[in-house]
Amino acid sequence: MKIEKQDVEYIAELSRLELTGDEKELYSLQLDNILSWMEELNKTDTSKVEPTAHILGLENVLRPDISELFQDREAILKNAPQRESDFIKVPKVIE
Amino acid sequence: MLTATETVELVKGQKLTASAALETCLKVIDERDGEIGAFLEVFTDSARAQAAAVDIKAASGRKMGLLAGVPVAIKDNMAYAGHRMTCGSKILEGYISPYTATAVQRLIDEDAVIIGRANMDEFAMGSSTENSAYQKTKNPVNPAYVPGGSSGGSAAAVAAGFCPIALGSDTGGSIRQPAAFCGVYGLKPTYGLVSRHGLTAFASSLDQIGPFASTVKDAELAFSALAAHDPKDSTSIERPMMERPFNMRSLRVGLPKEYFSDMTGLTPEVAAAMEKVKSRLSSAGARMLEVSLPNSVYALAAYYIISSSEASSNLGRFDGIRYGASVKGSSLADVYRKTRGQNFGPEVKRRIMLGAYSLSSGYYDAYYLKAQRIRTLIKQDFDEAFKTADVILTPTAPTTAFKFGEKIADPLAMYLSDIFTIPCNLAGLAGISFPTGKSQNGLPIGAQLLVKPFNESLMFGVIKELEHAA
Numbered sequence: 001m002k003i004e005k006q007d008v009e010y011i012a013e014l015s016r017l018e019l020t021g022d023e024k025e026l027y028s029l030q031l032d033n034i035l036s037w038m039e040e041l042n043k044t045d046t047s048k049v050e051p052t053a054h055i056l057g058l059e060n061v062l063r064p065d066i067s068e069l070f071q072d073r074e075a076i077l078k079n080a081p082q083r084e085s086d087f088i089k090v091p092k093v094i095e
Numbered sequence: 096m097l098t099a100t101e102t103v104e105l106v107k108g109q110k111l112t113a114s115a116a117l118e119t120c121l122k123v124i125d126e127r128d129g130e131i132g133a134f135l136e137v138f139t140d141s142a143r144a145q146a147a148a149v150d151i152k153a154a155s156g157r158k159m160g161l162l163a164g165v166p167v168a169i170k171d172n173m174a175y176a177g178h179r180m181t182c183g184s185k186i187l188e189g190y191i192s193p194y195t196a197t198a199v200q201r202l203i204d205e206d207a208v209i210i211g212r213a214n215m216d217e218f219a220m221g222s223s224t225e226n227s228a229y230q231k232t233k234n235p236v237n238p239a240y241v242p243g244g245s246s247g248g249s250a251a252a253v254a255a256g257f258c259p260i261a262l263g264s265d266t267g268g269s270i271r272q273p274a275a276f277c278g279v280y281g282l283k284p285t286y287g288l289v290s291r292h293g294l295t296a297f298a299s300s301l302d303q304i305g306p307f308a309s310t311v312k313d314a315e316l317a318f319s320a321l322a323a324h325d326p327k328d329s330t331s332i333e334r335p336m337m338e339r340p341f342n343m344r345s346l347r348v349g350l351p352k353e354y355f356s357d358m359t360g361l362t363p364e365v366a367a368a369m370e371k372v373k374s375r376l377s378s379a380g381a382r383m384l385e386v387s388l389p390n391s392v393y394a395l396a397a398y399y400i401i402s403s404s405e406a407s408s409n410l411g412r413f414d415g416i417r418y419g420a421s422v423k424g425s426s427l428a429d430v431y432r433k434t435r436g437q438n439f440g441p442e443v444k445r446r447i448m449l450g451a452y453s454l455s456s457g458y459y460d461a462y463y464l465k466a467q468r469i470r471t472l473i474k475q476d477f478d479e480a481f482k483t484a485d486v487i488l489t490p491t492a493p494t495t496a497f498k499f500g501e502k503i504a505d506p507l508a509m510y511l512s513d514i515f516t517i518p519c520n521l522a523g524l525a526g527i528s529f530p531t532g533k534s535q536n537g538l539p540i541g542a543q544l545l546v547k548p549f550n551e552s553l554m555f556g557v558i559k560e561l562e563h564a565a
Contacts, residue, residue: 008448011448011451011452011455012436012448014451014452014455015407015435015444015447015448015451016411016414016428016431016432016435017432017435017436017439017444017447017448018432018433018435018436018437019436019444023441023444026441027444027445027448030445030506031445031448031449031452033506033507034399034445034449034506034507035449035452037396037507038396038399038400038462040392040393040396041393041396041397041400041465041466041469042465044390044393044469044472046465046468046469046471046472049468049469049471049472050468050471051464051467051468051470051471052467052468052470052471052474053300053467054300054330055286055300055470055474055521055522055523056286056287056332056523056548058287058330058332060329061326061329063326070193070194072176072193072194075176075177075191075192075193075194076193078191079190079191079193079417079418079419080416080417080418081415081416081418081419081420081421082421088416088417090416090427091424091426091427091430092426092427093427
């Protein structure tokens with residue numbers, strides 16, 4: 001399958017990436033190359049093979065759902081691009 | 096430069112102060128890092144304060160840590176409270192870590208001195224450190240060449256003698272490949288042995304922290320300080336290490352026949368260096384045998400699907416809201432698009448899109464699920480090979496270091512430099528790159544030793560005996 005400019009626009013939107021016109025051209029070429037190279041995977045039949053997501057097959061680990069105090073709240077808030085007193089300011093979410 | 100092992104001995108015996116050891120390193124950095132560019136930042140003040148504290152502890156006669164007074168560089172994707180961390184990206188310019196990564200904390204608890212943060216490919220994506228948004232790092236052996244990547248700054252720091260130990264992270268070879276290019280030791284421990292809490296996630300099912308060192312003994316020392324269970328990392332394993340006594344005379348060394356074939360791009364010089372390692376192992380009494388890893392030909396493609404898919408999810412957190420760069424936009428989604436579009440570099444954008452595509456509706460089965468099935472086959476290949484072999488020997492990379500700009504325009508050519516290191520991550524094994532000679536033009540060549548999970552001590556033992564015999 002050929003990756004066209006509109007495919008790149010669709011993937012970029014899924015990825016929340018704003019691309020320039022030049023980038024769209026370049027990435028459609030490069031992604032097309034990479035994805036056609038990946039088609040070599042189809043040379044092997046895996047219909048009877050189970051997928052591996054985690055190599056050591058560990059069980060999920062959970063801790064008790066009890067909140068702990070972070071020692072330096074200010075250090076987190078200082079990294080916020082926009083802040084108002086002890087809140088992180090975000091753009092309007094609901095129109 | 097003193098090795099880490101020598102430094103610890105002298106500091107413990109109060110024949111050397113941690114402060115003096117640090118100042119020696121700072122001086123070498125001052126003299127040469129302008130040319131090499133291994134560090135994005137040298138933590139001069141905090142390192143001096145730390146070294147002074149180590150010296151007070153030593154003078155008080157208290158029991159000293161495993162890394163007493165050893166200056167250690169950390170890759171710039173590890174959190175260190177109160178210090179900057181950028182992951183080599185513009186999107187984290189100005190970010191200051193509110194907490195410390197467990198791996199870094201373990202070094203500090205063992206009385207190491209954190210000397211600075213090392214350059215890297217943006218978000219650990221790359222094989223030459225050319226994808227750093229900040230600077231190039233030169234190979235200390237020959238500055239016309241790349242140091243490898245993605246942990247290129249860490250490898251260069253150890254190779255240039257800036258510090259005896261540096262931490263890197265390895266998702267598909269990002270410790271072992273630069274170690275080979277720079278002529279040092281680079282270890283990727285078994286998946287789950289070193290905590291990733293505080294390591295900026297790239298591909299969580301593959302990422303692992305490990306050390307660079309200039310001797311195998313130092314690599315082992317750093318590893319023993321790092322490996323421990325951490326409740327803050329849900330993939331961290333609680334189990335004792337396998338301390339297997341071994342005899343070189345009964346050691347079976349597996350040589351994957353597919354890795355020595357033409358299709359891997361293995362250069363004659365690297366192939367010749369491998370022959371020398373084989374004959375050294377043979378004369379030490381080890382038995383060479385052929386093993387087959389037939390599905391390794393699919394490893395590279397499967398790796399790029401799996402790692403990019405995981406990255407597309409992990410890097411979703413960089414959205415311009417809670418930390419890092421933020422670009423104003425007309426809506427929340429517009430803030431996301433502009434912040435990410437303008438602050439991620441080309442390789443990161445390429446991989447996020449590749450991952451989003453592999454996971455998207457209609458393509459999930461053909462790409463992501465297919466790659467995970469291939470991953471099973473690759474693991475099964477290794478399970479089979481380790482039935483007859485105790486260790487597996489391969490080249491670390493098909494070539495020696497390449498020149499700047501040589502592969503940056505062609506992502507696929509760059510990806511090929513990790514062809515021998517990637518299967519280890521997919522299978523969750525431990526692997527180490529150790530120096531094994533030089534090419535005609537003086538560039539280092541690395542060999543890779545792979546062992547079953549939790550068999551790091553066997554790996555260290557084999558290399559030590561090999562070097563002892565030489």
